[in-house]
Amino acid sequence: MAQQAFNSAGQKPVIYSPSYDLTVEVSNAEHPVDTRKSSNVFNELVRRGLIAAGQEMAPQRLNDSDLAAVHTPAHLERLHDPVSLAKIFQVPAVGRMAMTDIDQEILDPMRYQAGGSVMAGEAALEHGWSVNLGGGYHHASSDHGHGFCAIADVTLAVQALRAKHPEIKNVMIIDLDAHQGDGYARDFKDDPSVFIVDVYARNLFPKDEEAQERINVGQPMALGANDAEYLPVIERVLSDADKDFTPDFIFYIAGTDILDGDPLGHASVSRQGVMERDEMVFKYAQEKEIPIAMLFGGGYQPNNAALIADSIENLDRTFGLLRPKAAPKPSI
Numbered sequence: 001m002a003q004q005a006f007n008s009a010g011q012k013p014v015i016y017s018p019s020y021d022l023t024v025e026v027s028n029a030e031h032p033v034d035t036r037k038s039s040n041v042f043n044e045l046v047r048r049g050l051i052a053a054g055q056e057m058a059p060q061r062l063n064d065s066d067l068a069a070v071h072t073p074a075h076l077e078r079l080h081d082p083v084s085l086a087k088i089f090q091v092p093a094v095g096r097m098a099m100t101d102i103d104q105e106i107l108d109p110m111r112y113q114a115g116g117s118v119m120a121g122e123a124a125l126e127h128g129w130s131v132n133l134g135g136g137y138h139h140a141s142s143d144h145g146h147g148f149c150a151i152a153d154v155t156l157a158v159q160a161l162r163a164k165h166p167e168i169k170n171v172m173i174i175d176l177d178a179h180q181g182d183g184y185a186r187d188f189k190d191d192p193s194v195f196i197v198d199v200y201a202r203n204l205f206p207k208d209e210e211a212q213e214r215i216n217v218g219q220p221m222a223l224g225a226n227d228a229e230y231l232p233v234i235e236r237v238l239s240d241a242d243k244d245f246t247p248d249f250i251f252y253i254a255g256t257d258i259l260d261g262d263p264l265g266h267a268s269v270s271r272q273g274v275m276e277r278d279e280m281v282f283k284y285a286q287e288k289e290i291p292i293a294m295l296f297g298g299g300y301q302p303n304n305a306a307l308i309a310d311s312i313e314n315l316d317r318t319f320g321l322l323r324p325k326a327a328p329k330p331s332i
């Protein structure tokens with residue numbers, strides 16, 4: 001694993017690099033994506049005074065030897081082949097690009113974001129929580145990529161954390177992206193110390209029935225779920241998960257493609273509903289004092305960056321995460 005620089009003086013557990021942004025021009029007709037979502041969220045957090053530029057933790061780009069901790073040689077070869085990558089990204093035009101351009105415009109940002117997910121594990125151990133302004137490629141597994149996910153950052157982050165910290169044994173993955181998280185579910189198929197909580201739309205990609213069997217607590221949802229249908233389900237699955245498992249660490253894939261109007265998520269959850277969902281997950285982690293690392297996941301509307309900033313601001317307001325806590329009033 002590339003050496004991650006840790007200088008905790010004044011740093012906040014917001015993991016981000018300007019290198020996260022994709023620089024490719026993606027036609028919305030092929031795959032809707034806000035290529036600058038990471039920077040848009042970070043700049044919004046800075047504008048609101050939640051973090052100053054320079055206080056973020058900047059990860060390293062994962063190279064092939066880092067990725068080999070999880071990925072098979074066959075999959076690493078695919079990451080150097082435009083035709084294979086076009087299939088993974090479901091963007092045929094990628095197959096006609098030069099490999100150097102794909103690296104620079106698409107894959108390197110993802111290698112940085114995956115490094116951020118690994119760093120988010122360390123940062124949450126140190127601070128109790130962290131947020132990676134990227135990552136959450138939950139459709140990628142050790143030997144397979146699809147659904148715009150080429151690098152299995154969730155698996156990499158879990159494995160890196162456990163390799164360095166043997167006291168971390170039980171890991172809960174809470175995946176509330178609109179789509180089923182099939183990649184890490186396949187990677188941890190035979191590992192009962194990883195507990196999977198997944199609420200996803202039944203009729204959307206990837207419909208991986210074999211991976212669905214690996215979900216410990218979950219709920220397949222009908223398309224179009226609104227706040228009244230969605231939020232009680234989140235409350236129930238968190239309560240059930242808490243009864244069944246005691247995690248040492250939580251990775252939370254906070255996809256915002258459940259937001260009303262998302263072209264790929266097809267749910268009808270309001271902005272307030274997304275924020276309430278994130279708050280419920282953090283409330284569970286904070287009350288139980290379990291370190292939690294939040295990763296982006298999907299979300300394909302231009303307004304998602306402001307929503308994510310809103311949600312982080314709400315988490316800060318509710319749990320006092322980013323701003324220095326007010327000193328308690330002296331007792332007389």
Ligand SMILES: [Zn+2]
Nearest residue numbers: 177178179298
């Ligand atoms: Zn999704």
